[in-house]
Amino acid sequence: MEQIPCPCCGERLSVIGSRRRKYLTSQSISKVLVIRRLKCCRCDRVHHELPDILVPYKRYASEAIEEVVAYEPSLSVAVDESTITRWRQWFAECAEHFAGCLESIRIRFGHGVVEGPSDPSLSVLQRIWHYVGNAPAWLTRVVRSVANTNQWVHTRFAFCPNG
Numbered sequence: 001m002e003q004i005p006c007p008c009c010g011e012r013l014s015v016i017g018s019r020r021r022k023y024l025t026s027q028s029i030s031k032v033l034v035i036r037r038l039k040c041c042r043c044d045r046v047h048h049e050l051p052d053i054l055v056p057y058k059r060y061a062s063e064a065i066e067e068v069v070a071y072e073p074s075l076s077v078a079v080d081e082s083t084i085t086r087w088r089q090w091f092a093e094c095a096e097h098f099a100g101c102l103e104s105i106r107i108r109f110g111h112g113v114v115e116g117p118s119d120p121s122l123s124v125l126q127r128i129w130h131y132v133g134n135a136p137a138w139l140t141r142v143v144r145s146v147a148n149t150n151q152w153v154h155t156r157f158a159f160c161p162n163g
Helices: 062-070 081-108 124-132 138-148
Strands: 013-024 030-040 046-048
Touching (some): 013 046, 062 138, 081 124, 081 138
Antiparallel strands (some): 013 030, 030 046
């Protein structure tokens, strides 16, 4: 019965229902979860409690995405090449944002700026690992930190304003 604060204003959230959420494992096995719907008592925003195994707006479990974006030979993930390309493109587009968010979160909670390693040629993935480590489930730690501080970039649009 953990009390989860609203990521927008920090107020208490109350359960208003649930919804089913399908996802695919790294072996492309379909699973269904029941996700709680939560409403903020102050700002009236509705949030969905996302379990650690999922990434917002992605159909596959985070472990599959993590393996593809972090390691070149991803033979153990049963997805087609176009999905691998999309995941890598998505991560390349979001990685700098994730690294900046992790730095911001660290400063917000009074831990100061992390002194980066002296090697300036580190990739953005290595900089992210500097904050969350490179042990399995590192993407889960990034997603949890960024989403729970309301810094997740919402990229789903119903229309294109330039079209």
